[in-house]
Amino acid sequence: MAPLLSVRDLHTRFHTKRGVATAVDHVSFDLAAGEFLGIVGESGSGKSVTALSLLRLIASPPGEIVGGEVSFAGQNLLALSEGALRHIRGNDIAMIFQEPMTSLNPIYTVGDQIMESLIQHLRLSRRAARDRAIELLDQVGITSPAQRVQEYPHQLSGGMRQRVMIAMAISCNPQILIADEPTTALDVTIQAQILDQLRALQQELGLAVILITHDLGVIAEFVSRVLVMYAGRVVEESPVAPLFAQPLHPYAQGLLQSIPQIDRDMERLESIDGVVPSPFDMPPGCAFAPRCRQVMDACRVAPPDLRAAGPDRRAACLRLNEPADTAR
Amino acid sequence: MLTYITRRLAFVPVSLLLVSFAAFVILRITGDPVQIYLDINSTPEQEALLRGQLHLDEPLPIQFAIFTWNVLHGDFGTSLQFSGPALTLVLQRLGPTLQLVSLGLVLAVVLGVLAGIACAIRRDRVTDFVLSSAALAGQSMPSFWLGILLIQFFALRLGWLPTSGTGSVLHLILPGITLSLFLMPNFVLLTRTSVLETIGEQYVVTARSKGLSGARVLFKHVLPNAINPVLSFLGLQIGRLVGGSIITETIFAWPGIGRLMIGSIFQRDVPVVIAAVFIISFAIIVANLLVDIVQSLVDPRIRLG
Numbered sequence: 001m002a003p004l005l006s007v008r009d010l011h012t013r014f015h016t017k018r019g020v021a022t023a024v025d026h027v028s029f030d031l032a033a034g035e036f037l038g039i040v041g042e043s044g045s046g047k048s049v050t051a052l053s054l055l056r057l058i059a060s061p062p063g064e065i066v067g068g069e070v071s072f073a074g075q076n077l078l079a080l081s082e083g084a085l086r087h088i089r090g091n092d093i094a095m096i097f098q099e100p101m102t103s104l105n106p107i108y109t110v111g112d113q114i115m116e117s118l119i120q121h122l123r124l125s126r127r128a129a130r131d132r133a134i135e136l137l138d139q140v141g142i143t144s145p146a147q148r149v150q151e152y153p154h155q156l157s158g159g160m161r162q163r164v165m166i167a168m169a170i171s172c173n174p175q176i177l178i179a180d181e182p183t184t185a186l187d188v189t190i191q192a193q194i195l196d197q198l199r200a201l202q203q204e205l206g207l208a209v210i211l212i213t214h215d216l217g218v219i220a221e222f223v224s225r226v227l228v229m230y231a232g233r234v235v236e237e238s239p240v241a242p243l244f245a246q247p248l249h250p251y252a253q254g255l256l257q258s259i260p261q262i263d264r265d266m267e268r269l270e271s272i273d274g275v276v277p278s279p280f281d282m283p284p285g286c287a288f289a290p291r292c293r294q295v296m297d298a299c300r301v302a303p304p305d306l307r308a309a310g311p312d313r314r315a316a317c318l319r320l321n322e323p324a325d326t327a328r
Numbered sequence: 329m330l331t332y333i334t335r336r337l338a339f340v341p342v343s344l345l346l347v348s349f350a351a352f353v354i355l356r357i358t359g360d361p362v363q364i365y366l367d368i369n370s371t372p373e374q375e376a377l378l379r380g381q382l383h384l385d386e387p388l389p390i391q392f393a394i395f396t397w398n399v400l401h402g403d404f405g406t407s408l409q410f411s412g413p414a415l416t417l418v419l420q421r422l423g424p425t426l427q428l429v430s431l432g433l434v435l436a437v438v439l440g441v442l443a444g445i446a447c448a449i450r451r452d453r454v455t456d457f458v459l460s461s462a463a464l465a466g467q468s469m470p471s472f473w474l475g476i477l478l479i480q481f482f483a484l485r486l487g488w489l490p491t492s493g494t495g496s497v498l499h500l501i502l503p504g505i506t507l508s509l510f511l512m513p514n515f516v517l518l519t520r521t522s523v524l525e526t527i528g529e530q531y532v533v534t535a536r537s538k539g540l541s542g543a544r545v546l547f548k549h550v551l552p553n554a555i556n557p558v559l560s561f562l563g564l565q566i567g568r569l570v571g572g573s574i575i576t577e578t579i580f581a582w583p584g585i586g587r588l589m590i591g592s593i594f595q596r597d598v599p600v601v602i603a604a605v606f607i608i609s610f611a612i613i614v615a616n617l618l619v620d621i622v623q624s625l626v627d628p629r630i631r632l633g
């Protein structure tokens with residue numbers, strides 16, 4: 001079956017006073033209908049920029065999508081006119097963001113903000129849109145929705161605001177929901193509620209979800225397939241269980257080793273030495289080479305491509321061909 | 329909302345009382361009005377009589393109490409240079425000043441805000457460069473000099489407009505433009521900054537991610553949020569506007585409160601000065617109250633917070 005969304009060689013960079021920074025470096029992946037895909041990586045790995053680039057929401061200038069292709073429903077979103085793309089934004093592909101405190105416009109009621117999408121894409125009357133907004137608030141688990149619909153964002157808690165964002169995102173029955181760190185700014189208990197809500201909606205509505213996070217615990221619990229990003233590139237792509245059982249890329253190995261394990265006695269927590277290279281000064285070879293414990297001379301020559309490594313798995317490491325046990 | 333306005337209104341008399349007290353004390357301790365009232369041939373008996381009539385022989389607090397009591401009855405005293413009640417004189421000059429100030433303010437705010445928006449959405453391009461540079465230049469230009477330049481060019485060289493005075497709509501144009509150019513640069517630069525800041529807000533990305541058009545994002549999501557700092561600034565600028573209006577009225581011989589006040593200060597016409605200060609303060613307080621009300625209408629966080 002053809003994927004719902006197909007990203008090829010996405011390349012986004014930023015023009016700054018310090019020079020040109022490549023934030024997303026030839027990222028490719030597919031998303032199947034109804035799939036729950038995770039993108040994991042640390043701050044600055046390019047995961048959020050990837051998400052924003054899919055709908056061309058990068059502020060330009062300074063951002064620029066240099067090349068690549070984002071295929072959805074037979075069209076390349078990167079080549080579409082602004083007008084045609086607007087019919088897809090919020091309608092077929094919707095997004096929610098990290099900061100529920102700032103993602104809603106402070107001067108409009110939450111009802112108005114949900115209704116805006118409904119009126120824009122589904123051409124509902126104000127009255128019908130209002131009724132639908134109340135239904136949506138109810139659907140995302142907000143109590144007394146008929147009253148909440150006329151409240152302003154500052155009158156709601158962070159968790160409720162994120163629920164409002166979800167209601168807004170699903171209002172036009174999109175096929176894809178991109179959630180960019182949706183729970184990072186919330187309390188742990190609220191985090192779980194929001195993610196459970198997302199999963200329930202995903203199953204109920206048959207949504208495909210791209211969940212962007214730096215939290216491996218969230219990845220393990222919620223998604224079915226993972227992209228691991230490092231310095232603007234996908235370094236490993238894998239279904240979630242095999243990734244946790246046997247990570248292939250040294251960066252993914254380092255990430256997993258730095259999770260504290262409750263059943264293992266450890267003197268001190270493992271960490272990855274060094275820091276992420278500056279986007280203005282990328283090493284010529286593999287971006288992880290300066291921090292890698294298994295680095296070889298060949299690693300410093302050119303960045304390795306993603307290569308197949310077992311069923312549904314790919315990784316960008318020259319050591320892939322070697323027996324797996326030497327890589328641990 | 330209504331309680332908010334009532335609460336604010338309750339403070340109006342307090343502010344006015346403080347302002348009149350300050351003006352009263354300053355004018356009383358800087359000179360003796362009796363010397364100006366009576367001519368050089370006055371006898372000590374005449375002086376004593378007038379001193380008694382004006383209660384100048386009482387201590388300052390009693391004088392102020394009597395003054396306040398009179399003001400409460402609408403009596404600011406009689407002008408020393410013109411005959412007639414001071415308040416009536418000031419109110420007669422209110423009309424021309426309001427004409428001038430409203431023209432200047434409307435031009436400055438409307439054109440300034442539009443130019444600021446144009447700069448922000450064309451950031452770092454030619455439009456932005458030209459308008460921002462012009463605003464910076466305008467900000468550093470003294471308004472009396474600008475007024476004289478305008479008179480020289482439009483009135484003397486081209487002969488299109490009268491140099492000064494009053495009488496027709498044409499007379500209003502040059503002083504109005506001078507006053508608006510005095511205020512406009514700040515509005516251009518502030519609006520530019522405020523719009524640029526708002527464009528970077530996360531809810532603007534949200535609005536774009538919903539598939540709204542660029543114009544709708546700008547007019548519905550960016551501008552209403554960007555306008556509040558501009559409104560706050562407008563409230564602060566009203567005091568400056570009065571200052572600018574005094575200068576402009578003097579340059580263009582415009583028969584407004586500003587010129588009356590300057591003249592009265594030179595003549596030590598205490599009742600007129602106090603009445604003018606009182607009316608100007610009242611106008612500033614009301615204008616600021618209006619600004620606050622508009623702001624709270626725009627932003628529910630002020631209204632409901």
